[in-house]
Amino acid sequence: MPTDLSEVRMSTTEMQELHRTIGHLRHCLTSLRSRYGDAAAVRRLVNDVDRLDIDAQDLAASPPREASRPVGERIPIPDTPYDEIFRGVDCDDEGLGGLHGSR
Numbered sequence: 001m002p003t004d005l006s007e008v009r010m011s012t013t014e015m016q017e018l019h020r021t022i023g024h025l026r027h028c029l030t031s032l033r034s035r036y037g038d039a040a041a042v043r044r045l046v047n048d049v050d051r052l053d054i055d056a057q058d059l060a061a062s063p064p065r066e067a068s069r070p071v072g073e074r075i076p077i078p079d080t081p082y083d084e085i086f087r088g089v090d091c092d093d094e095g096l097g098g099l100h101g102s103r
Helices: 012-036 040-061
Strands: none
16 A cells, blocks of 8 residues: 555546536436436446446545556657658648748
């Protein structure tokens, strides 16, 4: 178990948004159920939202450690113009307005 609780605390805002969204889904499903009755697809959706609610409660009760963000290799991009061969003959350099020679 980590000693620093900040590592496992989930944002209250994130959890509130998750619960609000699940509540909104439930409201939508109530409308669908009143319109389509006990259709199999509606029952499955109700089951899915129930599962989301259970998983959200589990996540709030026992949040996992935050995933570490991998630090990628930095690739330098030169400030010098690219070789014209790189773009080809029929491509524009849109750097500042895509001006074309005499146009």
